[in-house]
Amino acid sequence: xxxxxxxxxxxxxxxxxxxxASSAATPSIADPRQLRNTLGNFATGVVVLTYRSGDxxxxxxxNSFTSVSLDPPLVLVSMQRTSRALTYLxxxxxxxxxxxxxxxxxxxxxxxxxxxxxxxxxxGDDIAPRINGSLAxxxxxxxxxxxxxxxxxxxxxxxxxxxxxxxxxxxxxRGRWSALxxxxxxxxxxxxxx
Ligand SMILES: Cc1cc2nc3c(=O)[nH]c(=O)nc-3n(C[C@H](O)[C@H](O)[C@H](O)COP(=O)(O)O)c2cc1C
Numbered sequence: 001x002x003x004x005x006x007x008x009x010x011x012x013x014x015x016x017x018x019x020x021a022s023s024a025a026t027p028s029i030a031d032p033r034q035l036r037n038t039l040g041n042f043a044t045g046v047v048v049l050t051y052r053s054g055d056x057x058x059x060x061x062x063n064s065f066t067s068v069s070l071d072p073p074l075v076l077v078s079m080q081r082t083s084r085a086l087t088y089l090x091x092x093x094x095x096x097x098x099x100x101x102x103x104x105x106x107x108x109x110x111x112x113x114x115x116x117x118x119x120x121x122x123x124g125d126d127i128a129p130r131i132n133g134s135l136a137x138x139x140x141x142x143x144x145x146x147x148x149x150x151x152x153x154x155x156x157x158x159x160x161x162x163x164x165x166x167x168x169x170x171x172x173x174r175g176r177w178s179a180l181x182x183x184x185x186x187x188x189x190x191x192x193x194x
Pocket of ligand 1: 046059
C-alpha cells in the first residue's frame with residue numbers, strides 16, 4: 001500500500017498501533033484505545049453515507065461498511081450512537097458512496113474536518129443524494145437497526161447501484177489513509193504477458 005497522508009484525531013496514530021501490535025505484553029481488553037488500534041489492523045475501504053434533510057444534503061464518513069445479503073440485497077454500517085446522521089439513516093433513504101483514492105478531501109470533509117465546500121459534486125435527483133465520481137454507490141432504504149453497544153448496526157436495503165471501472169479505492173489501515181500500490185497492478189500485467 002502507498003501512504004497518502006496521516007491526519008486523524010479520531011483514530012490513534014499508526015506509530016502507537018505498531019508499538020501495540022508488536023508488544024510482547026497481552027493488550028488489555030479494558031483499554032478501548034488498545035482495542036481500537038488492534039482492530040485497525042483490519043484494512044478497509046472508506047465510504048460516505050449521504051442523505052437529504054429539507055433542502056440540504058449531508059454525509060458521514062464510515063469504514064464499518066460491509067455487505068450482508070444478496071436476497072434480499074442488504075448492506076450494513078455500524079454507527080456511533082452520538083452520530084448526528086444516525087436518526088436520519090434509520091428513517092429515510094441514504095446512499096453509500098465508496099470513495100476512490102482521489103477523494104481523500106471528501107473523506108475528511110464528512111469526518112468532521114470541513115474542506116472547501118465546492119469539493120463535493122452532488123447528484124441530487126436520485127433516491128438519496130450521492131457524490132459524483134465515487135468508485136461505486138448503493139442507493140438504500142432503511143431495513144433495520146440493531147443494538148451494537150455504543151454503536152447501532154444500520155441495515156439498508158439496496159434499491160439501485162453503480163460503479164466506475166477506471167478508479168482505485170481509498171483505503172484505511174492502522175489509522176492511515178492508503179491506496180493500492182501501483183506496482184501491484186503493473187507486476188500483474190507484466191506476468192500475464194509472459
Ligand atoms: C476513516 C474513518 C472511518 C470512520 N468510520 C466510522 C464508522 O464506521 N461509524 C461511525 O459512526 N463513525 C465513523 N467515523 C467517524 C465519523 O465520520 C465522524 O464522527 C463524523 O464527524 C460523524 O458525523 P455526524 O455526527 O454528522 O454523523 C469514521 C471516521 C473516519 C475518519
